[in-house]
Amino acid sequence: METEEGEDRTPLLKESQPGTVPACCSARYNLALLAFFGFFLLYALRVNLSVALVDMVEPNTSLAKNTTSNVCPEHSSTINVPRNTTIPGGYLASKIGGKLLLGVGVFGTSVFTLLTPLAANLGVGYLIAVRALEGLGEGVTFPAMHSMWSSWAPPLERSKLLSISYAGAQLGTVVSLPLSGLICYYMNWVYVFYIFGALGVLWFFFWMWLVSDTPETHKSISHAEREYILSSLKDQLSTQKSVPWRPILESLPLWAIVVAHFSYNWTFYTLLTLLPTYMKEILRFDAQENGFLSALPYFGCWLCIILSGQIADYLREKQNLSTVCVRKCFTLIGMIGPAVFLVAAGFIGCNYALAVAFVTISTTLGGFCTSGYSINHLDIAPSYAGILLGITNSFATIPGMVGPVIAKNLTHNNTVGEWQTVFYIAASINLFGAIFFALFASGEVQDWAVSGYHLHRN
Template structure:
């Protein structure tokens, strides 16, 4: 029986899934104007919203602080000579500023992840039981509403702002697990890398847009408008999502019969028809724990830069709020472009060159973890060479985009029926860096010296390399036996 070989990586399928039997010989539906690529684009917009709401505080916080207090605390405005910037408009000083020290700032930046970690597994479970559409949609809506309340919370005090960020994290915690559950029903196996990278490039685009635009909003208006503007953009996405998306191809009102048949036929031997979730098999799955380690390691570096890069740009390199946002966005522009290329190349290697899925995932994981580690350490030794520092940070983050076609998609390879739950498990552990990373980094950089920041970069790089090693040794690319047995043994 074919399924008896599923646990052996050496026995991984070498031929495309659509060509394994006569029952799978179905014509591939074109991508242009298709429902699955429409879902990918709307999902891309959704993750654009999610990340604008997540990172806008990183830039706004620079403006929310009392600069007089900060300069007294840190003895100087920046390590390197400040860069000239145009004078600010006189009408943009209406928002309040606050006297929060570096430790408090670390807790504010990390608060989001304390909520984010609590709804990962719950989000995956609810999406698998009740459908991903409303779980994801309502989760983002909660984040949007509390983003709009951020200026009020900040006026009430740091504790209220931390609480609001925790609730935002609770709302966003369901997004990745729910999206993986959605793609488990929508993504043909040989299009997974393409479709998922289109979806998740929205995260990079959101970061690329939010960082410089937040800087411009702070410069010409004030920091409170950062949360109002991005909140409204999020409300628009929710309306589109509510009216245009369906949980499965079978229930989509506008999908063509050709595309519906293509998707359902390509997935029918991979998906379980049972509502039973094999928890013991899931938590004892070695390939899953390899993804956990890789995801945790990758996110340590990612969240360190995501939350603290604007601070580094201002306090070390001496860039103003307007310059800061633009330069902080450059690394994520590179990440998005690399992710898009990696997704196309990964599917080409699997479909055309017939590379094993495990080999492809490991190659892109190594590129996306070891490469960033090297350039992150190098960035710490550039001193006040602004051009070289920004270039190395950009290259580091750009190479990280390759991981989007590596371990990041591997959940769908090893257990497509339970991909949302698997992603929830790995993302739960991968959220820990977001909780503790900013706090540790700000504790290590109280004086904002180059030596302190070098220590932060060394820690992140070392964790990255460790994750790459573990995943290379233990990662797999084949569907696990427990993930498909239910389709045969649980049928009535």
């Protein structure tokens, strides 16, 4: 009987190393780049309202007072994580295909963004309705992309390909924050929505023209690349029509991802929602007033996501480390690191520069989780990766609703001691999630995720 680590490697890939099918100009990396720009625009579309709203409500002083206190904290809490992603999004991706679902999601978001100035002129109710419809479009994009990568990403290239595609969200945030401000300053706030919305529509046409759901249906993929991808995935995909819901919900490796995702989001929301409040109320410093400092954590996270994806696959391919070992190590770094700096934030005194440094370091280290639990869905069940992501993200939305309420109840007097309690709770939850994932996560394709095959390691 082989050890778990030995079984977790992928012998079938030794016959066709990635080096034999160059990454440059390949169909799979073209897909990653197009996805990168798609998520770049998607998150730019999410951020632009936060910047433009200052000019939008300026004539109405009472409205400005009502929205200013809500938008900045909410902006910090919703930028990075796909909170709108739900189980139906993953199920739709498995039925109609990730290409169409992701394309329509970005296209719909872009169209409603173009309609935002008109909605704003008609009234607040119309504006809220348009932004809510945008959220529906955004919610299907991540499970749709996961569904596509289940057919496109060779096991030993998953970390690199997925990190490239999803890192667009971070860079979209970094670029759109200052760029939206410049557009408002030199032009008019309506052009923030027109420019980004038009770019999203343009991206949609390129996406529909150049992308295919599977390598088999791609028009210009080389024969060598098609065979390389298909041979690497031949024993990992399921051909059964129905979704094995009961085995999915009984899968301990899936619940390891659920717990890790829930815990990570709790700390994430604490850092990017509550810590700015702590800095403003306790340290008397508002980081939102400085656009550079607002974008710095996202830039650090973007850089970490890109680099960690390369490192993760290097360790798996060149150093022969097992998939489960890499996923666990990267998750531990990406969760314990932010927890440590979160606790430290309660003991920084009045040093706001140190507070900004802690936020940046914590968010940057969190980028390791992209090559950890975040793509582990593809390791354990490639055929149902979109559905699994919908399940884990459904649980991961809870901290965004519960965390701020608990923190508010614990900080009635806004004392340092009260805030230290908030930080301790978040760090403890994060630590628990990291340990739970390290104990119960798997790097293997589960037996319920394949049809007609025995258990395989990836």
